[in-house]
Amino acid sequence: MKTIVYQKFGNTEVMQPVEEPTPVIKANEVLVKVKAVSINPMDWKIRKGEMKLMSGSAFPKHTGVDFAGIIEETGSAVTHFKKGDEVFGVVKNNMKDGALSEYVAIPSSNIWKKPAMLSYAQAASVPIAGAAAVAALEKTGKIAPGTDILVNGATGGFGMFLLQLLKDKGANITAVSNTKGTAVAKRWGASTVIDFTRENVLTQQKRYDIVIDLSGKMGYANAKQIMKPVSLFLNPTPRPIEIPTSLFKNLFTAKKHIVILSQPSSKNMTMLLNAIHEGLQIEVSRIFPFDQSVEAYQYAEAGGIIGKVAIEIN
Structure with a gap:
């Protein structure tokens, strides 16, 4: 073969x-x-x-x-x-x-x-991108209407699933994408889209309850600048050293660094299959x-x- x-x-x-x-x-x-x-x-x-x-x-x-x-x-x-x-x-x-x-x-x-x-x-x-999106969704905890969420690197495979899973939660979703991803990010569920080729999200005044860095390029140290005093940074692309160190550092801050590790399973595939049958693109x-x-x-x-x-x- x-x-x-x-x-x-x-x-x-x-x-x-x-x-x-x-x-x-x-x-x-x-x-x-x-x-x-x-x-x-x-x-x-x-x-x-x-x-x-x-x-x-x-x-x-x-x-x-x-x-x-x-x-x-x-x-x-x-x-x-x-x-x-x-x-x-x-x-x-x-x-x-x-x-x-x-x-x-x-x-x-x-x-x-x-x-x-x-x-x-x-x-x-x-399987891989979908399972990661389900894991990220679970790590966000209970999302109340009006929760401010930033998704960085929002229009790749991971973001495609995550934006659509988040949109039914009533959150205010801001997506960071390149120019060609603006329209699709809105179609998938973002209420606001920041074109990173024209704007730097880190220099804006808005603060977020949850920052999800799908690109792996922002990093927790930078994300803290735009996080609310009590907030979450979700990291699905951690460096090996960040897995143990994030647990220790979280003891001393209300801006939590949460590492996401995922694997396809019957549970998350069932959730995704249900979403697909309901119209997930x-x-x-x-x-x-x-x-x-x-x-x-x-x-x-x-x-x-x-x-x-x-x-x-x-």
Whole structure:
């Protein structure tokens, strides 16, 4: 089968298409013929060696975490799925496994049935970004009408889910985006949009109850300037050192630094599937074919993407 691997840490030039044997499934697994894979920042952070403490340094490594496709074979212990089912899901170990292949062997607990109204590319875009958005929503606590929330880096995949999940809470949502993201941020639920190419949110007078930094570029130290005396800074892209240090520093301030760690689960996928059936939009701004996987990652890593980028495999 066709797959993408890399033999050392680095930029997109280390990615190589190779042929590997089709995986053999275990009793609790299914073999999925992959139709689409979504691109996430996690992919290139692992590939560049930024997460080697968790991913390890053994090669070759594969890439891609969430996917959608068709079940080709089921293990003897699998009862809820059958051959031919259209599904979406995540690899077993997102630090070590990869989905950017013609076939993947996946535990049946890591897949869900694909809603008929979604394309494969849309379904592949749900697990990682969607689960992170649900985790962020849970960390905001009870949102009262009028709560002032700032979402920085609001129109990528994470922001796409988060803005739409937040909009029904009655909060005043301010989104920070580039110029081309202004209209879509409003469509997804922002009441105010700040174009960071024209305005600096840190120099404005408004203060926020909750600041959610999806871009990872603002940082807690800067965010404190625009946070209310009692407020939350939600950080879904923490540096490893920030995980323990935030807990200690929070003992001495009412401006809390909250690290968000998430993983797709039956609970958060059920919530997302319900939201999708109720009209949650999933925008895939560009789809690349498998033989342009390197170009797809170069495009995604350049930033400024609206929604998600996906790779389709025929």
